[in-house]
Amino acid sequence: MSTVTFLMDGEETVIEAEAGKTLLALGLEHGLPIEHACGGNGFCTTCLCTVHSGMEYLSPRSDREENMGIVGDDTRLGCQAKVLGTGDVTVTVESL
Numbered sequence: 904m905s906t907v908t909f910l911m912d913g914e915e916t917v918i919e920a921e922a923g924k925t926l927l928a929l930g931l932e933h934g935l936p937i938e939h940a941c942g943g944n945g946f947c948t949t950c951l952c953t954v955h956s957g958m959e960y961l962s963p964r965s966d967r968e969e970n971m972g973i974v975g976d977d978t979r980l981g982c983q984a985k986v987l988g989t990g991d992v993t994v995t996v997e998s999l
């Protein structure tokens with residue numbers, strides 16, 4: 904079983920990685936208060952995540968992310984990065 908570990912506000916939450924779900928959807932479904940001002944449409948960056956490990960187990964960076972300037976090696980928009988479910992991922996939710 905693959906997992907996504909969310910680090911947020913000093914808390915660590917480990918969730919089973921459900922393939923095809925975004926980091927945002929996965930976190931929200933498990934009660935994490937991840938900001939998502941644009942409703943998960945890739946226009947606001949409030950769902951910004953820093954990926955500590957497992958970037959290769961997330962979907963490729965989307966055009967929307969590139970258009971928003973989210974191009975760093977360790978940053979993703981939570982609403983755009985989908986979990987592949989093929990390995991463990993650890994992220995910090997930045998809560999802008």
Ligand code: FES
Nearest residue numbers: 943945947948982
């Ligand atoms: S929720 Fe707005 S960019 Fe992700």
